[in-house]
Amino acid sequence: AQSVAQPEDQVNVAEGNPLTVKCTYSVSGNPYLFWYVQYPNRGLQFLLKYITGDNLVKGSYGFEAEFNKSQTSFHLKKPSALVSDSALYFCAVRDKRYDYKLSFGAGTTVTVRA
Amino acid sequence: GAVVSQHPSRVICKSGTSVKIECRSLDFQATTMFWYRQFPKKSLMLMATSNEGSKATYEQGVEKDKFLINHASLTLSTLTVTSAHPEDSSFYICSAPGQQSSYNEQFFGPGTRLTVL
Numbered sequence: 001a002q003s004v005a006q007p008e009d010q011v012n013v014a015e016g017n018p019l020t021v022k023c024t025y026s027v028s029g030n031p032y033l034f035w036y037v038q039y040p041n042r043g044l045q046f047l048l049k050y051i052t053g054d055n056l057v058k059g060s061y062g063f064e065a066e067f068n069k070s071q072t073s074f075h076l077k078k079p080s081a082l083v084s085d086s087a088l089y090f091c092a093v094r095d096k097r098y099d100y101k102l103s104f105g106a107g108t109t110v111t112v113r114a
Numbered sequence: 115g116a117v118v119s120q121h122p123s124r125v126i127c128k129s130g131t132s133v134k135i136e137c138r139s140l141d142f143q144a145t146t147m148f149w150y151r152q153f154p155k156k157s158l159m160l161m162a163t164s165n166e167g168s169k170a171t172y173e174q175g176v177e178k179d180k181f182l183i184n185h186a187s188l189t190l191s192t193l194t195v196t197s198a199h200p201e202d203s204s205f206y207i208c209s210a211p212g213q214q215s216s217y218n219e220q221f222f223g224p225g226t227r228l229t230v231l
Contacts, residue, residue, distance in 0.1 A: 034219060043120075043207050043222040044158075090157065100146060100211045102220060106157045 002027045002095040006105035014113055019081040021108045023074045023091030032094040033074040034102065035065055037087045044090065050074060061085070081112045116142045116212040120223035127198055128231055135193045135226045137164075137208030143188040144210035148220065149181075152205040164191040164208075198230045 003026045013019050025031055032051050036044040048059025055067045065076045074091060091105040117140040127133050137147055145166045150158040162183050163171040170183035180202075182194040195202050205227050209220040 036222070041205075041225070041227065043118075043224040044209075046219050046221070049219055088155075100220060101148070101160065101163065104157045107155075109155070 002031075002093050002103045004091050004093050004103055004105035006089075006091055006108045008108050009106070010109045010111065012111045012113065013081050015083050016080050019076075019078040019085065019110065019112070021076040021089050021091075021110060023076065023105060024072050025074060025091070025093040026072065027093055027095040029095050031067075031072075031074075033065075033067060034092040034094075035059065035063070035074075035076050036090045036092060038090065038107075039087050047076070047089075081110075083112050083114050086110055086112045116140075116210070116221045118208065118210055118221045118223040120206075120208055120226050122226060123224060124227040124229070126229045126231065129199050130197055132194055132196045133198055133228060135195075135206055135208075135228075137191045137193070137210075137223050139189045139210045139221075142210075142212060144191075145188060147185065147191040147208055147210045149183065149191075149193050150207045150209065152207060152225075154205075158207065161193075166191075195228065198228070200230045203228055203230045 005024045034049045035047040038044050047063050048057050050057050050067045058064045063078050089108050092102040094102050119138045121136045147164040149161045152158050160173050161176045164183045164185040166185045172178045185191045205225050207225045209222045
């Protein structure tokens with residue numbers, strides 16, 4: 001079984017401040033972790049993924065995430081948020097390497113105020 | 115990256131009619147595609163896995179006779195909502211795993227907003 005928890009429904013930050021969106025996961029095997037962003041009435045856009053290797057993963061639009069195996073976390077971060085980063089963010093996990101089925105967290109709405 | 119399209123982007127229909135939604139992989143082949151349903155400000159709920167040349171695999175609680183899936187080719191999967199009712203109104207999103215070099219991630223279509231009157 002696999003699952004993802006995003007403990008915060010909403011995150012509010014001021015433009016220019018650091019942004020963190022939290023994610024913890026549960027899998028029986030090795031995790032493959034993903035972050036996606038969704039703008040209103042749009043599909044999901046891929047931000048970054050962790051498959052193996054360095055725990056710090058850099059992705060699109062200046063986002064990065066750190067895989068922490070001991071804490072089973074994969075928090076999304078951006079050093080300096082922009083108003084345009086306001087969107088719905090989803091963390092997702094996949095357990096089996098050749099099973100593409102993803103489990104999504106509930107999503108976190110990020111609002112960046114000017 | 116790989117591109118997935120959906121058609122139509124939005125559809126409004128009367129209760130009792132059937133609606134077909136198409137999902138296409140534009141520049142790659144997809145033997146597997148996924149169909150999700152998303153309620154307002156909620157997460158994605160996986161409905162079914164569409165398999166080219168074979169029957170779709172439905173998640174628990176999803177009515178296969180209600181949501182018909184056909185994966186007729188390596189680039190096209192269709193979801194037909196049969197005898198639609200207002201409770202079927204939702205945002206439907208498809209996805210497909212990318213090509214071998216990026217097989218670990220899925221590429222999502224832009225979604226289809228279904229409104230049943």
